Amino acid sequence: MTRTTGTTDDAxxxxxxxxxxxxxxxxxGGRPKALLAHRGRPLVEHAARALREGGCAPVCVVLGAAAAEVRARAELRGCTLVHNRGWAEGMGSSLREGLAALAATDASAALVSLVDQPGIGAAAVARLVAAHRAGAGLAAASYAGERGHPVLLGREHWAGVVRAAAGDRGARAYLREHAGGLTLVECADVAAPDDIDTPADLTLLD
Incomplete structure (x- = not known):
């Protein structure tokens, strides 16, 4: 595992x-992913719980499509909810909004997770948090050596990520440019990175 150097305060x-x-x-077909049913509840609840149980606090949830309905139907008490009015621009806009909301906190890092990956649970989150505690400032879960999500962004990287985030790329370009300082944390034994994009992928919710 490649490691960058953190600080005592970060730990x-x-x-x-x-x-x-x-x-x-x-x-x-225009079905907001946050509201897809998973184990009888909206998928967004599962993803937020994975972050909390994996050791993240606070937890910020960026909403967009059907935000009012998500607020009404999903149990997200204890989470900070951010409404991204420009959500149609792509993931990059949500990442920028979320990091802006976290700027007022004392968090040393943000662990970024996507709502449409039900196979990623608290165990993978905990491994990324542990990597940060051990000194990693930039880290990502990997699956058989391939970089995936979740992704951990040390606070010192937030400004650069915000500048690079555009369209549906999120932090991809920034991570590629900083690959030499990226810690890869193998998670294939505890998580699955498959995401829900098409109706055929809905079987992942079974």
Whole structure:
């Protein structure tokens, strides 16, 4: 595992969870992913719980499509809810909104997770948090050596990520440019990175 050097303060400061849940599910016929049913509850609840149980606090959830309905139907007490009015621009806008909301906290890092990956639970989140506690300032879960989500962004990287985030790329370009300082944390034994994009992918919710 490649490691960057953190600080003593980082080891004690909280790691915030940042859940991107604003998408409108265009390829799902306009069904917002946050509201897809998973184990009898909206998918956004499962993803937020994984962040909390994996050791993240605070947890910020970025909403967009059907935000009012998500607020009404999903149990997200204890989470900070951010409404991204520009959600249709893509994931990059939600990442920018979420990091802006976390700027007022004392978090030393943001652990970014996507709402449409039900196979990622608290165990993978905990491994990324542990990597940060051990000194990683930039880290990502990997699956058989391939980089995936969740992604951990040390606070010192937030400004650069915000500048680079555009369209549906999120932090992808920034991570590629900083690959030499990226810690890869293998999670294939505890999580699955499959995401829900099309109706065929809905079987992942079974």
């Amino acid at each position: 004690a400061a909280p790691v915030a969870g940042l859940l991107l849940a604003a998408g409108g599910g265009r390829r799902l």
